[in-house]
Amino acid sequence: MKSADIxxxxxxxxxxxxHAIVASSPLVPGNDPTLLFTNAGMVQFKDVFLGxxxxxxxxxxxxxxxxRAGGKHNDLENVGYTARHHTFFEMLGNFSFGDYFKRxxxxxxxxxxxxVYGIPREK
Numbered sequence: 001m002k003s004a005d006i007x008x009x010x011x012x013x014x015x016x017x018x019h020a021i022v023a024s025s026p027l028v029p030g031n032d033p034t035l036l037f038t039n040a041g042m043v044q045f046k047d048v049f050l051g052x053x054x055x056x057x058x059x060x061x062x063x064x065x066x067x068r069a070g071g072k073h074n075d076l077e078n079v080g081y082t083a084r085h086h087t088f089f090e091m092l093g094n095f096s097f098g099d100y101f102k103r104x105x106x107x108x109x110x111x112x113x114x115x116v117y118g119i120p121r122e123k
Contacts, residue, residue, distance in 0.1 A: 001117070003090075006092075006117070007063050007090065007092065009112075009116050009117065010061070010063070010092045010112065010116075011061055011063060011092075013108075013111075013112050013116050014059075014061035014094045014108070014112075015061065017059070017108060018059050019057075019059040019060055019061040019094055019095075020055075020056075020057035020059065020060050020061070021060075021061055021062070022044070022060045022061070022062045023062075024062060024063060024064045024065045024090075025038060025043065025044035025064065026038065027065055027066075027067055029043055029044075031047075032046065036069075037066070037067035037068075037069065038064065038065065038066055038067065039066055039067060039068050040064070040066060040091060041062055041064040041066070041091040041092070041093030041095075042093065042095065043064070044062075044064070045060065045095055045097075048097055049097075054097075055097065057097075058096065058097050058098065058099035059094070059095065059096055059097070059099055059100075060093075060094070060095045060097075061092075061093065061094045061095070062091075062092070062093050062095075063090050063091075063092055063093075064090065064091045064092075064093060065088070065089075065090055066088070066089055066090070066091050067087055067088050068087055068089075069087050094108065
């Protein structure tokens with residue numbers, strides 16, 4: 001399966017579960033002086049999680065462009081040595097702003113992996 005197919009199936013699945021598809025925010029966040037780059041999918045929702053902002057939707061799904069070049073999840077020294085370490089990547093995410101919790105999040109993830117992507121349950 002191509003990365004574009006994985007991305008689209010992810011977004012379509014969560015849209016079918018009532019999530020708004022939210023566009024990727026800029027790589028350089030304009031409203032967060034604590035970050036040089038957007039390094040995670042939740043960055044654009046930081047103010048929502050902190051209770052400083054409210055969105056018109058309670059569920060969101062994104063394919064967020066990210067750059068990691070240091071910090072807590074710093075694996076910069078592995079870039080170029082493995083096929084899975086990169087400084088730029090897209091992080092797929094599904095978010096609930098007080099609408100559902102762990103039980104539903106786990107169920108959605110399981111359905112996505114087994115039913116949408118077709119990965120066998122025993123794997």
